[in-house]
Amino acid sequence: MILSKREKYIALTALAAILLVSADRLILTPWLEHRRLAQQEQETMLDLLERGRLLISRRRQFSENWGEVLGSSLPESQGQAESQILHALRNWAQEATMPLTSIRPERLVEHEDMRELVFLVVGGGSMEKIAKFIWLLESSNLPVRVTEMQMTARTDGHDDLTVQLKISTLFMAGTVRNKQDAIAR
Amino acid sequence: MLKKTRKILGLAVEDRSILAAEANVGIDSMEIMRAAEFRFPEPISWDTPEKLGTAFAAFLRQHGFAAHAVRIGLPAKWLLVKEKTFPEADTPTLAGMIRLAIEQSFAIEPEKLLFDYFLAHPPTLADTANGNRSQPGAVAQHGGIRVFMAALLRDRKEVIMRVAQAAGRQVKSMTATALSLADTLEPAVNHCLILLVRPERMELIWRDHGRVRKLHHWPVNIDQASDDASRKVGQWQKEMVNQIKIALADRVEEWLDRLFLCNGTRLGDEELRLMAEKAFGMPVALVDRLAPAEAAEIDPSSQFEGAKIDGLRKNELLALLHPGSKDSRASLDFLHSRLEPRRQNYWTQSRVRLAAGLAALFLMVAVPLTIWMMEQGRLAKLREQVAMQAELRQEAEVFWQRYSMWLDWTEKRPRLLEALRELSLAIPTEQPIWLSRLAIGENMQITLAGKSDGEAAILETLDRLRRNPRFQQVKTLYLREAGAETTFSIAFLLVERTKGIADE
Numbered sequence: 001m002i003l004s005k006r007e008k009y010i011a012l013t014a015l016a017a018i019l020l021v022s023a024d025r026l027i028l029t030p031w032l033e034h035r036r037l038a039q040q041e042q043e044t045m046l047d048l049l050e051r052g053r054l055l056i057s058r059r060r061q062f063s064e065n066w067g068e069v070l071g072s073s074l075p076e077s078q079g080q081a082e083s084q085i086l087h088a089l090r091n092w093a094q095e096a097t098m099p100l101t102s103i104r105p106e107r108l109v110e111h112e113d114m115r116e117l118v119f120l121v122v123g124g125g126s127m128e129k130i131a132k133f134i135w136l137l138e139s140s141n142l143p144v145r146v147t148e149m150q151m152t153a154r155t156d157g158h159d160d161l162t163v164q165l166k167i168s169t170l171f172m173a174g175t176v177r178n179k180q181d182a183i184a185r
Numbered sequence: 186m187l188k189k190t191r192k193i194l195g196l197a198v199e200d201r202s203i204l205a206a207e208a209n210v211g212i213d214s215m216e217i218m219r220a221a222e223f224r225f226p227e228p229i230s231w232d233t234p235e236k237l238g239t240a241f242a243a244f245l246r247q248h249g250f251a252a253h254a255v256r257i258g259l260p261a262k263w264l265l266v267k268e269k270t271f272p273e274a275d276t277p278t279l280a281g282m283i284r285l286a287i288e289q290s291f292a293i294e295p296e297k298l299l300f301d302y303f304l305a306h307p308p309t310l311a312d313t314a315n316g317n318r319s320q321p322g323a324v325a326q327h328g329g330i331r332v333f334m335a336a337l338l339r340d341r342k343e344v345i346m347r348v349a350q351a352a353g354r355q356v357k358s359m360t361a362t363a364l365s366l367a368d369t370l371e372p373a374v375n376h377c378l379i380l381l382v383r384p385e386r387m388e389l390i391w392r393d394h395g396r397v398r399k400l401h402h403w404p405v406n407i408d409q410a411s412d413d414a415s416r417k418v419g420q421w422q423k424e425m426v427n428q429i430k431i432a433l434a435d436r437v438e439e440w441l442d443r444l445f446l447c448n449g450t451r452l453g454d455e456e457l458r459l460m461a462e463k464a465f466g467m468p469v470a471l472v473d474r475l476a477p478a479e480a481a482e483i484d485p486s487s488q489f490e491g492a493k494i495d496g497l498r499k500n501e502l503l504a505l506l507h508p509g510s511k512d513s514r515a516s517l518d519f520l521h522s523r524l525e526p527r528r529q530n531y532w533t534q535s536r537v538r539l540a541a542g543l544a545a546l547f548l549m550v551a552v553p554l555t556i557w558m559m560e561q562g563r564l565a566k567l568r569e570q571v572a573m574q575a576e577l578r579q580e581a582e583v584f585w586q587r588y589s590m591w592l593d594w595t596e597k598r599p600r601l602l603e604a605l606r607e608l609s610l611a612i613p614t615e616q617p618i619w620l621s622r623l624a625i626g627e628n629m630q631i632t633l634a635g636k637s638d639g640e641a642a643i644l645e646t647l648d649r650l651r652r653n654p655r656f657q658q659v660k661t662l663y664l665r666e667a668g669a670e671t672t673f674s675i676a677f678l679l680v681e682r683t684k685g686i687a688d689e
Binding site for chain 1: 557560564571578580584588590591595599621627
């Protein structure tokens with residue numbers, strides 16, 4: 001079959017167009033889609049690795065501090081926590097010469113591996129004594145903090161106040177067997 | 186099937202001119218597109234190849250020649266030719282013998298010459314029966330291989346190449362114009378003489394068994410005086426008839442079928458034909474237009490429109506551009522000599538196409554596949570690393586959760602003393618105001634309640650609290666007069682100390 005130049009060009013153009021479209025549909029587009037998914041997965045993996053590296057390095061960095069916290073002050077059980085805080089409160093009250101009229105465990109708040117024990121402490125005295133008591137509490141190494149404070153004047157015109165404090169302390173949950181385990185994990 | 190053609194430029198070179206014709210040449214077809222003669226303007230000559238090439242390029246542009254591939258046809262007088270018979274041998278041995286013979290046959294130093302040859306043997310009976318006109322390596326009936334040898338000055342070839350280069354053309358082959366014509370003319374006639382009559386020289390070709398056996402040329406000056414020319418033609422006739430009779434053992438009539446005459450002069454065709462017929466005593470055919478070769482379709486519309494070119498030179502151009510003449514190894518080609526170490530043209534068109542196809546296939550398949558494999562490899566490595574890290578990461582996550590919870594818990598300790606200090610600085614001591622109740626929440630929300638003798642002290646307290654940047658969202662919960670005293674309650678928020686505040 002002899003084709004004219006025009007027919008030849010049209011046939012070649014049509015053939016090239018068909019080839020291009022076929023190559024696009026059968027090869028290029030699926031390949032690009034596959035690449036996109038692979039790159040996405042790669043990015044996710046890299047992100048996961050980077051986060052993992054960061055976590056592991058942070059763990060190395062802070063495990064010593066955490067060990068100190070566990071070794072020095074963080075109680076291992078509720079009983080130990082109660083005992084520790086009661087002793088501390090009594091000592092601070094004695095040192096500040098501020099009598100405590102009531103110390104009562106109020107509630108237990110559960111965090112993942114830790115528990116928070118809240119006490120309601122009531123006492124009285126001058127502003128100076130109360131301030132000293134609070135200072136001793138805030139500067140302590142124990143895991144203790146005041147969540148609420150309420151002061152009320154007992155007698156008008158006199159430096160005689162009643163103070164009510166909500167104090168909480170932390171201790172390790174029972175699922176964590178011991179401190180070494182907690183550090184290792 | 187699409188018919189594939191390509192543009193070829195045929196150049197029949199002479200001492201002071203180049204005859205050019207461009208054709209679309211296919212496998213078995215040819216169509217002459219244009220033809221023109223370039224006469225060298227003074228002082229340009231072959232001695233100034235670059236200038237000649239530039240002028241020739243301008244000429245080609247002017248006449249619309251577009252082809253880049255060029256076939257060069259050389260005049261017979263530029264060649265040194267010789268015929269020799271060699272003993273039977275295989276092709277490499279024969280080539281060695283021919284090389285030795287050629288080096289001894291010509292008076293010029295071999296280093297200055299380019300050589301080529303072709304076999305000019307009479308075909309065997311089997312060849313004749315098969316219609317095979319060119320069977321390289323076949324042996325002549327009389328026990329030898331007859332070879333047509335030719336030489337060209339190497340300098341001439343270099344000059345032509347430089348001219349072509351300066352004209353932006355690529356020379357594909359370089360042969361003798363007369364031999365091309367003899368090879369193409371009336372191939373069915375096996376034994377004939379071909380006489381090319383030009384104004385300044387004559388060329389005689391003896392074709393034996395379809396192959397050129399002898400090429401003679403000698404100068405004449407025909408156009409100036411026809412009487413003188415006739416006399417010279419007569420002298421030459423006798424000389425050539427004698428020579429051919431000796432060569433053919435006086436059996437000219439037996440061996441020769443016809444004499445073809447190509448007239449390139451102003452002499453009348455018929456006058457010349459009768460003259461030749463009388464001298465040779467054999468039929469003389471005047472060649473007006475080259476007949477189609479076997480199986481070749483030369484476009485009947487081929488025209489040399491506008492070009493003042495005589496019949497002989499038209500035929501030469503047609504022979505040069507004849508389909509398949511480039512590949513015909515029956516003729517000479519000084520660019521691809523049989524004596525040169527055969528450079529295997531590895532990159533033939535089909536191989537180039539195959540390579541391009543493979544490259545395209547490689548680009549379309551292998552490259553994406555390689556990239557995909559590399560990505561899969563990277564992914565596999567990453568997956569492995571993630572899996573190896575998984576246990577450590579999980580432990581670190583648990584640790585960090587616990588530790589951050591601890592940090593968060595300790596960071597959120599309300600600084601009660603600091604709040605009391607800020608508050609005592611804000612309460613005016615010179616005003617009669619008493620605080621009865623103070624409450625501080627975990628989020629440092631502070632509520633004050635108290636009483637005063639009048640509103641002024643309370644308002645002053647409010648102003649002080651609002652002026653202190655540590656206290657924000659200061660608002661009065663109530664302000665109530667109860668007899669001589671005014672009771673109040675104020676709420677506000679103690680915020681963190683910022684750098685700016687600390688600087689103040």
